[in-house]
Amino acid sequence: xxxxxxxxxxxxxxxxxxxxxxxxxxxxxxxxxxxxxxxxxxxxxxxxxxxxxxxxxxxxxxxxxxxxxxxxxxxxxxxxxxxxxxxxxxxxxxxxxxxxxxxxxxxxxxxxxxxxxxxxxxxxxxxxxxxxxxxxxxxxxxxxxxxxxxxxxxxxxxxxxxxxxxxxxx
Numbered sequence: 473x474x475x476x477x478x479x480x481x482x483x484x485x486x487x488x489x490x491x492x493x494x495x496x497x498x499x500x501x502x503x504x505x506x507x508x509x510x511x512x513x514x515x516x517x518x519x520x521x522x523x524x525x526x527x528x529x530x531x532x533x534x535x536x537x538x539x540x541x542x543x544x545x546x547x548x549x550x551x552x553x554x555x556x557x558x559x560x561x562x563x564x565x566x567x568x569x570x571x572x573x574x575x576x577x578x579x580x581x582x583x584x585x586x587x588x589x590x591x592x593x594x595x596x597x598x599x600x601x602x603x604x605x606x607x608x609x610x611x612x613x614x615x616x617x618x619x620x621x622x623x624x625x626x627x628x629x630x631x632x633x634x635x636x637x638x639x640x641x642x
Contacts, residue, residue: 494590500628510564524541526540554566578590
């Protein structure tokens, strides 16, 4: 690889910025309850529009690796991942490998009414998939909105659990 301007390689100068998807929603449940539900990956098929199964060994934490089986159209795909950040009950970050490299960075912020959940997803498609990046981002944004709404409905349909205005359980 030949050096380019400013010491960057030719390959680095051709990198195309991929869209960053931000999805955020307040859930009327405590930070701990919301974090626990979303990080108990056995729950993923209940709220995810794509996940059919999730497997991993041991306790979920930084360094845990696993695989999602996702249904995309008529096809099932295996998506390997690793947890790169685990800071309960505030944040968890998943790094997905091929076939669709991505980062999903979830944060959980306590609010007076419950928890603000925010997910930043950075897609990093490779090869000819890069041509479809804008379409993939649009579809991922729609899926995230549907999934967050499902999580909100599931958690808020449970009994009391949202903090009241004084930060205590209602």
